[in-house]
Every structure is written in structure tokens, then in C-alpha cells.
Amino acid sequence: MADFSIGVDLGGTNLRIAAVDQSGTLLEKIPLTTQVSRGRDYVMDEMCAAIRSLAARLQPSGKLLGIGVGVPGMVDQRTGYLRGCPNLPDWSDTPVRAEIERRLGTRVVFENDANAAAVGEMWLGAAREVRDLAIFTLGTGVGGGLIIDGKIHHGVIGMAGEFGHIMIDPNGFPCTCGTRGCLEQYASATAITCMAKSSSDPELVAAMKSDPGVSAKRVYELAMQGNSGAREIFDLVGESLGRAIAMVVNALNLPMIVIGGGVANGWEAFAPALFTELHKRSLVYMATESATRGDAAGNATVITRSQLGSDAGLYGAARLPMPL
């Protein structure tokens, strides 16, 4: 007998659904593919059917505590509308929460996927010891989530944590949001691939000629093999992250910043430049370091990788409807 909730990580590629009990034990996971091309109604029907059958299978042995759904876009918490979601284009500016609730006949906690990942890391991952944290999720884009005093900080309409649009360089790469120099254009998988494709470094150009399938992972491998062009790219990823984190640390003096998303797997390649830039740009980070030396009372700002990896958002989504 284990009461459980159902978490959904609804991405542009994968649609993953999991039942998790209150201790964080995974009871069952359903990995689906998001059939974006078939349209919103199709995906929503498929997702809700899977949720219903999962609940029906498990309910004989425990109570369903609720349903949490994480999505890669800005969620207007007042209206339940999804906004700015390039991976699910026909979902934007539609009442997603209400549509899911109507299909399932029950209340659903609807959340930005980076906020869900932050909750996951605090529950079962890297941030179990803290009550305040920010997460940067480096994937196709760059997402962000913020927890203050144990609760997601949503802001007025649920759009807090847009760390992907922290300005790194006022005259930098143009961003989809209309301005220039946003972190997302430097530290996402898309940005890494794009920088590799437009690189003029002869060593990187040569390496890519023999291997036209460019991915952020491939650029990372080249960087770790010492390829100078690939290393330059990851230095820029790290420097940009260091700059953005410096601003969040200066503004919020948080005990922990978690780096998640697929690009976090490149930690070894970007972390050195990240810490160099963070030391340079954040007097608060430096002050917490010296405070830690002085009294060793856990005053440090810890910058660390996600522990749950790609499951952070899924576990977090499952945690959302559970009692605090």
C-alpha cells in the first residue's frame, strides 16, 4: 500500500509519465514520444489516456494524491495558459491547464519544467540540504527555476526564473526574444551546435568535415580530446554561465545553484571558465567564500551539477501535488 502521485514531463521530443510514491520511489514509468506534428489535441489525448490507465493499475494498492505536469514554456499561473513555448508551437497562448483538467476531471498542478526540476532536485537530488536554490537547465534552450524558502518563486504571473534571458553581452548574438546577448544564445545545446557550425577554427573545421553530424555532445567530445576550437566554445559556455550565475548570486545570495539539462553533461569542459568568471564578477560569491573560511558554518554558495539529470523534472512534477 503506497499512496502515489503522477508526474508528467511534457517536452518537445519526449513525453514521460511516472508514478512516484511519497518516499520518492518510482513505481512505474511510461516513456512516450511527443507527437508534436499530430497537434495539441492528439498529444493531450494520448497523455491523458496514459495517466488514466496508470492510475487505474496502481489505485488498488494506494491513493492517487494528484497529478503534476511540467512543460518547457512560461506558465501563467493565474490563467493556466502556456506562453513562449517554441517546442510545442500550437500550445502557446492556449489554456493548457484547463484542457488537461477537463479531460481528466480533476485538478492538475501545471508548472514550468525548470521549476519542476528545481523541486525534484530539492526533494531527491543535489539540493536536499537547502531551502533556497536556483536551477539553470541547459537544453535546447536555457530554462530557469527558483525556490525561495522551500517554495517555487513564481512571481506575479508565474514567469520568474527566466535565466536564459540574462544579458551576457549587450552587443552579443541575437536572441529569439528580440534582444541580443542572452545566456540562451551561449549556453544551450542549440547555441553550442551553432557556434561549432560557424567556427573558423581550423582544427574544429577539420574535425567536423570528417563528421558532418554536429551535436553539442560531439563538440564536447572534441573539447575533451583537446580540439582548440571546441575548447574555445566550451570556454565561452562557461564564461557566459559564470556571468549569469554571478548576477543571480549578487541579487539573491542563494546557498546553491544547480546546473541541469543535457549540456550539464559537459561540466568538465565548461566548469573551469565558469568559476573563473564567477570569481571575477561576483563580490557576493567572494564574500560567501571568505565567510565560509572564517566560521565554516555552511555559508558557501555551492555551484553544482544536477544529480537527477534528465529525471529531475519528472520527479519534480510528481512531487508538486503532494502535501508539503
Added chain:
Amino acid sequence: MADFSIGVDLGGTNLRIAAVDQSGTLLEKIPLTTQVSRGRDYVMDEMCAAIRSLAARLQPSGKLLGIGVGVPGMVDQRTGYLRGCPNLPDWSDTPVRAEIERRLGTRVVFENDANAAAVGEMWLGAAREVRDLAIFTLGTGVGGGLIIDGKIHHGVIGMAGEFGHIMIDPNGFPCTCGTRGCLEQYASATAITCMAKSSSDPELVAAMKSDPGVSAKRVYELAMQGNSGAREIFDLVGESLGRAIAMVVNALNLPMIVIGGGVANGWEAFAPALFTELHKRSLVYMATESATRGDAAGNATVITRSQLGSDAGLYGAARLPMPL
């Protein structure tokens, strides 16, 4: 019969002490000068003597609820030490809170002056209707304060809200913190004076020749008279503020940002460039604007001037020891 608290605004120039009752009525104000050159002990003795005599005068008609002191530096809330306080150089890295408490024989709430100003504005000023806000205080330096869910957000060691060190331009003016391009180097009174002194604009150079006493106020007056060099400086002040505010809005989606400190008196000169840059740099600001158009439910992000002006920190300091 009115119970009261005593607030202190301890600056590098002025030492102001006030008794305020729980309705926010000023009972008595003692304006002193901070005799920095006489050293920390002298200033502390003078301040404590004034607090004691004020309390003694008022206590026949009401109970003293407590004492709050705001200072222009980073306050380590765990230790009560003051850090990074250029205006009170011999106070840095000393146990200021404990020293004041020892002299007065009672507990003291010790706070960064921008945090105190944020509390003041929420209590009696521009932010009476909100529970979340950030304040930028533009004075000799640029301070910042942050209130989330009605409480000062201190961060791990009390150093949150260092908005003066938000990076405006990675290769910009060097900052006292060791890096480059911090907001403080663009939007403080010191920065405005410095930019005016080093301006090569012929109109500003000519205006200043006839009037060697350069101050931020004088540059503002010239800007309002149409002087092109002075206008350029205030455009840069506004653009820099817009950029910094964009980052805070993107990260926190707050309902209100208050601009305080002496430079806020130049609002007419810098506000147009501020809003232009904010529109350009903050997708969250833009989203809250459109959300406001859609449902008119108070979702906007309001950027506004301080209402209490130079008294914000004093009233805020008095509010600190009162019950919530």
C-alpha cells in the same frame, strides 16, 4: 499614549534618528552629522546617547518597541558584522551590531540601508499595495533591497540585493569590486559626476567651464535645459538602469521596482531611456504588459520612484523592530 520604535539611518554624511509610532507617525526626529573622521567609537557613542535620550523623553507616554539601524554596507546577518562599507571605512569587518547592543543593553535590528528603504516604501510609500518588490537606491553608490512575500530576502549571509554590481557591459567602466561594467559605475551620483568631468561633448565642457562645482544635480539641471552632453549622460544612466531592471524582472517577475536615492530626483531625465531599454531587454516585462492588457488584474510590473525619498531608510529602520 503611543508605543514607538526608534529608527536610525547611519550614513557616511548624515546620522538621522527618529521615533515613529506603529501607525507610521513621526514623533521626533534628530538630525545629526556622522563625524566619520572622529572614528567609529565616537560616532557610536554619539548615536547611542541620542537614542537613549530620545527613548527617555518618549517613554512616559508609550513603550519602546525596539531599535532598528540601517547602514550603507553589506550586513552579515549571522554575525552582525558590517562588510564593504566605503563610506564608513573603519567600520568594515567589525562586529557593529554587537557593539551597539552592548552600549544600549538591548537587542538591535541591524540592516543594510537599501533593505530598510524597501521596508519603508512597503510600509508607508510607493509599495504599500504589494508584498514583493525590489528597490534600487541610487546615491553615492548603488544599493539594492529585495522583499519577497512581505519579508526582506537576505540570502545566506545577508548579502542579497547587490544590484549595484549587476553587469551592464562586460568591458565597461572598472568597478571598485574588481570587475568591469557594474551598474554602480553608470547610475550613481558619483558615476554621473565622473562622466560629466570626463565628457568630451563641447556643449557640456562649455557649460562646466563657467561652473566648476560639478554635481549630479547640476548635470541633471543641464540635461533638463537641453544640454546635449548632459542628456547623453542621463540617457546612459537610464539605459543602464533599464538593463539591470530587465535582469531583475526576468529573474523574479516582481510586481514593483522602486527607484530611490538622490539620483531618483533625476527621474525625468533618465526614465525615457530606462523604459526603452527595459522593453528591449525583458521578455517578462513585455509579457506582464500584455497580461495586463488581457485581464486587467494587476499583473503589471510597475517601475516607479520612491515616495518617501531620503526618509525611506529612516522609516524602514523604525519599522524593522515592530511586530509584523
